[in-house]
Amino acid sequence: MTAPLLQANRVSIAYPTRDGLLTAVEDISFSLTAGERLVLIGPSGSGKSTLLRAIGGFLSPTAGDILIDGSAITRPGPDRMTVFQEFDQLLPWYSVLGNVRYALRRGKHLSDDESGRVARNWLVRVGLGKFLDAYPHTLSGGMKQRVAIARAFALQPRLLLMDEPFAALDALTRRHMQDELLSLCEEAGSTVVFVTHGIDEAIVVGTRVLALTPHPGRLAASFSVTSKSRVRGSPDFVGLEREIQHTILSPAEAFA
Structure with a gap:
């Protein structure tokens, strides 16, 4: 059998409140x-x-544990890479291409040439090949989400x-x-x-x-x-x- 990438074992998560702990998640596996x-x-x-x-x-977790690759x-x-609902996930001082290149340089330590090649590839795949030099404030909500998704895929997280x-x-x-x-x-x-x-x-x-x-x-x-x-x-x-x-x-x- 293939070993699981992710495991949640009887996970409970609670938050402290004035009235004590508030359980948000209970005994999930x-x-x-x-x-x-x-x-x-x-x-x-x-x-x-x-x-x-x-x-x-x-x-x-308050109880239980969550494992990735057994750890x-x-x-x-x-x-792990997260894409949120909010559109403001991009660095406003970088272009569309710059946002993805920055993540690749920081997250995967790629050279300028390699980060540019990988970033362009994923941005073209999400339909933003004509917007590489655009800045986040000029993009629609859907376009911003495409940039965030391209960035996530480019980093190739587990x-x-x-x-x-x-x-x-x-x-x-x-x-x-x-x-x-x-x-x-x-x-x-x-x-x-x-x-x-x-x-x-x-x-x-x-x-x-x-x-x-x-x-x-x-x-x-x-x-x-x-x-x-x-x-x-x-x-x-x-x-x-x-x-x-x-x-x-x-x-x-x-x-x-």
Whole structure:
């Protein structure tokens, strides 16, 4: 059997409050092998982003542990790269090309020539070949997210973490970005943990979907996504969408 790249072993995460510890994530376990795309979905307050931050090394579990390649995650590292929902992830004083080159020089210690070659390659692949010299303030939200995604792929992390990266985009741009991300992931064989509120997005992007309960977040169910169920509007897609919906919503909410 292939050893898992990522393991969460009975992970609980709590925050201190005036009234004591507030549990955000409780007793969650899962594993992820290289090349899988795991989507975390659940209602607000289910601990999706909290769990993602712990995988990134920005939070420590209150109980249990999270392992990457068999070693406990205790801090952020270059083996994990995060793309956030916010558009302001770019350094405003660098051009589109400069932002990706800077990350490559700092993160992978590439020379100027090599960082430029790699950065151009990924920016062209996300459709920004004509905007290499543009600055972040001149870009639309979707274009900024493309730069952030190109930067993430260029760094070739062991694990790509994405926290609702398309939530603030309009519906058409969001759908295009989902398809674009899926194509890049399949081409590069990337391993991804992706957080979303959208069931349709979870099915399109993921190979596996973990549904979390309302606060505190516990694992409610795991769903496998096949190539047939990923086709929007198909009977398999609609069936899986309904199954996930009924898992994460109350009966009243599911039929609202």
